[in-house]
Amino acid sequence: MRFSTAEGQFDTLAAKLRAGDIDFILGALRPPEYARDLKGEALLTDRMSVVVREGHPLTRLPKITMDDLMSAQWILSNHGTPSRILFDLSFTAANLIPPVEAVETSDHAILRGLLLHSDLVTVISSHQLHYEIAAGVVKVLDIALPNTSRVIGIIQRMDSRPSPGALALMTAIRDIIAEIEDPNST
Numbered sequence: 001m002r003f004s005t006a007e008g009q010f011d012t013l014a015a016k017l018r019a020g021d022i023d024f025i026l027g028a029l030r031p032p033e034y035a036r037d038l039k040g041e042a043l044l045t046d047r048m049s050v051v052v053r054e055g056h057p058l059t060r061l062p063k064i065t066m067d068d069l070m071s072a073q074w075i076l077s078n079h080g081t082p083s084r085i086l087f088d089l090s091f092t093a094a095n096l097i098p099p100v101e102a103v104e105t106s107d108h109a110i111l112r113g114l115l116l117h118s119d120l121v122t123v124i125s126s127h128q129l130h131y132e133i134a135a136g137v138v139k140v141l142d143i144a145l146p147n148t149s150r151v152i153g154i155i156q157r158m159d160s161r162p163s164p165g166a167l168a169l170m171t172a173i174r175d176i177i178a179e180i181e182d183p184n185s186t
Helices: 010-019 066-070 082-093 108-116 126-135 164-181
Strands: 025-028 038-053 074-076 101-104 121-125 138-140 149-157
Touching: 010 025, 010 038, 010 149, 038 082, 038 108, 038 126, 038 164, 074 108, 082 121, 082 149, 108 121, 108 126, 121 126, 126 138, 149 164
Parallel strands: 074 101, 074 121
Antiparallel strands: 025 149, 038 121, 038 138, 038 149
């Protein structure tokens, strides 16, 4: 089998999904009212983490506060994305004005490069930087942002009849997530 992946803004991917150009989307589920022609299958609930490079000045603080985060320079995902909405809501829930981004991008390659080579701070799912965290080149800061949980899943057309290859890939994704969620299950 041969697979091809595409990364992009959700609305662009949803248009490709509707047109039959892609088989499914793996990402943050949208509310049912977003589109009646799409169905989402929840796979896991994820929480956003504040992440910096190893040796970042914030890693030296004994306790990190929302005020410390207010003065940071941020790499943030594009306005309107689920992670950006949750980030902004976490600050407004604390009666703070959300920080303005120094860099706005949903491109993970750019985010990784900037994060590793600057004092910029980001908020992202720790799953998305798993290997960098495991290698010790980036650190998850010990501060929980309120209201930053989101459901990640597979999104398909309501009338979808996936190909055998797409079915195999979705099954593999489900199996990997089951293993991540319960490492003792294998």
